[in-house]
Amino acid sequence: MTVPLLDLHLQYASIRDEVATAIDRVCASQHFILGSEVSNLETELAAAIGVPHAIAVSSGTDALLVALMAVGVGPGDEVITPTFSFFATAGCVSRLGARPVFVDVDPKTFLLRLDDVVRAMTPRTKAVIPVHLFGLCADVEALAARLPAGVAIIEDAAQAIGATIRGRQAGSMGALGCFSFFPSKNLGAFGDAGLVTTNDDALAARVRLLRTHGEETKYHHTVIGGNFRMDALQAAILRVKLPHLSGWTARRRENAATYASLFRAAGLDSTLTLPYESPDTRHIYHQYVVRAPRRDELMAHLAARNVGAAIYYPVPFHRQVCFADLPCATNVFPVADAACADVLALPIFPELTRDQQEYVVRSIAEFYQ
Numbered sequence: 001m002t003v004p005l006l007d008l009h010l011q012y013a014s015i016r017d018e019v020a021t022a023i024d025r026v027c028a029s030q031h032f033i034l035g036s037e038v039s040n041l042e043t044e045l046a047a048a049i050g051v052p053h054a055i056a057v058s059s060g061t062d063a064l065l066v067a068l069m070a071v072g073v074g075p076g077d078e079v080i081t082p083t084f085s086f087f088a089t090a091g092c093v094s095r096l097g098a099r100p101v102f103v104d105v106d107p108k109t110f111l112l113r114l115d116d117v118v119r120a121m122t123p124r125t126k127a128v129i130p131v132h133l134f135g136l137c138a139d140v141e142a143l144a145a146r147l148p149a150g151v152a153i154i155e156d157a158a159q160a161i162g163a164t165i166r167g168r169q170a171g172s173m174g175a176l177g178c179f180s181f182f183p184s185k186n187l188g189a190f191g192d193a194g195l196v197t198t199n200d201d202a203l204a205a206r207v208r209l210l211r212t213h214g215e216e217t218k219y220h221h222t223v224i225g226g227n228f229r230m231d232a233l234q235a236a237i238l239r240v241k242l243p244h245l246s247g248w249t250a251r252r253r254e255n256a257a258t259y260a261s262l263f264r265a266a267g268l269d270s271t272l273t274l275p276y277e278s279p280d281t282r283h284i285y286h287q288y289v290v291r292a293p294r295r296d297e298l299m300a301h302l303a304a305r306n307v308g309a310a311i312y313y314p315v316p317f318h319r320q321v322c323f324a325d326l327p328c329a330t331n332v333f334p335v336a337d338a339a340c341a342d343v344l345a346l347p348i349f350p351e352l353t354r355d356q357q358e359y360v361v362r363s364i365a366e367f368y369q
Contacts, residue, residue: 003347003356005308006184010351011248015240022236029232037235044242045195049161051172053204055196056230057211060158060180061088063194065095066228067176068127070196070206071152073098077126082112083317084336085131089156090317098126099326102318104333108276110289110343111138118146120328127152132160132170134312134345135186135286136277139165140173154178158194159286161187162249166280171197176207181238186252186286187245193234251350252285258354259288259346262361271368287312288348295342298367305363310345 012019026037038056046054057063073079075097081090083102090100103116110133117128128151130138137160144153153174157163160170161179171177181193196207209216210225256275263269273291277283289312292298302309316336318329346360 001356001359002306003308003352003360005310005345005347006349007351008183008188008349011349015244018240019237022240023233026232026236032232033229035232037232037239038230041230041235041239041242042195044239046197048242048245049171049177049197050169051177051197051199053198053201055198055204055207055211056235057194057196057207057228058230059192060178060182060185060194061092062226062228063158063178063180063196064088064092064129064154064156066207066210066226067154067178067196068092068096068098069210069225070203071127071154071175073126076124078122078124079126080112080117080120080128081317082110082129082131082133082336083333084110084313084339085133085156085317086158086313087317087320088158089129089131090323093129094323099124100317100323100328101125102316102326102328102331102333104335105133105339107335107338109136109138110134110339111136112143114139114143114146117143121148121151125151127154127175129154129156130174131156132158132163134275134289135160135163135284136275137163137165137170137281141166141168144173152176157197158182159185160284161185162245162282163284164282171195172199175200176203181234186248186284187238187241189234190237191234193230193238248350249284251352252348253283255348255350255352255357256283256285256288258357259348259361262357266361266365268361268365268368272364285348287345289343289345291339291342292344292364293342295344298364299344301367302360302363305359305366307360307363308347311340311343312345313343314340316340 077098093100155177157170158180177197179195214223214225
């Protein structure tokens with residue numbers, strides 16, 4: 001049996017005709033940047049996420065970048081981020097001339113620890129980026145209660161569309177929320193695309209201005225922005241996929257529950273650390289990440305058994321060469337270092353079958369026998 005980490009062919013087969021119709025519609029219009037497809041997607045996503053404003057942009061990375069720009073992050077500012085995340089979380093801070101300040105993560109959730117955030121605060125702190133990693137919501141409300149006025153919360157919800165905490169959706173709680181529609185995401189485009197969400201009218205207007213080079217009227221620029229526009233083809237494809245998202249999410253959650261049952265039955269729940277979900281959160285399992293002893297050997301064993309697996313992430317920010325000159329790079333982050341040594345993502349995509357999951361669990365059991 002072969003079990004890929006992700007198989008998008010099955011998803012595409014189920015919506016192929018709808019996608020073809022959407023692409024034909026855009027091609028017939030010959031309107032390829034922004035336009036009605038993008039504005040309609042924005043309306044539909046705002047309703048789905050529960051916010052008044054959703055601004056479509058060119059990628060998840062650009063969503064983070066323009067959100068930081070919108071709250072005025074620049075040279076001399078500091079932005080607190082977890083040291084365990086995808087590179088863009090911290091990279092976008094540095095691109096604006098600001099300084100990322102790293103904090104460690106919780107060993108159960110991989111989310112930033114509030115006490116560490118408070119200790120990392122200085123008068124230069126402009127923003128904090130909680131990352132809803134792997135599809136689990138950070139506690140943004142609790143974070144907000146610990147921050148002084150004037151420090152913005154920018155949610156990195158790139159992996160968490162549809163995730164909730166105490167009934168509130170990822171991307172609806174901070175000053176701004178940032179989503180990625182990279183093809184492998186739970187809601188994926190056919191290329192790069194992203195989204196910025198906010199409840200604030202002024203911030204929404206600011207992001208829209210920055211999205212198009214700071215242009216208020218054609219060729220008249222009031223601020224320096226960037227080219228962060230979503231193209232209409234991506235918007236049309238995402239509009240096809242969005243009505244299916246809740247069903248795909250339900251299947252991911254069912255697969256996660258099946259794994260938990262199978263790992264317990266195999267006696268592996270004391271060997272592996274399974275993903276954590278508290279009663280007040282709804283995990284959407286963008287990745288199903290376990291902590292595994294002898295992780296690299298296990299990964300090689302799974303590859304030999306044709307089981308896909310991946311490491312998210314092998315190197316924390318404080319050990320990246322490009323951040324070596326940051327003062328916080330010399331700090332100690334034991335949880336993140338340990339996570340980088342033993343995390344392993346297993347297949348969790350919606351079309352995964354029970355037979356495939358049983359094969360994954362048997363293969364892991366064989367390794368630890």
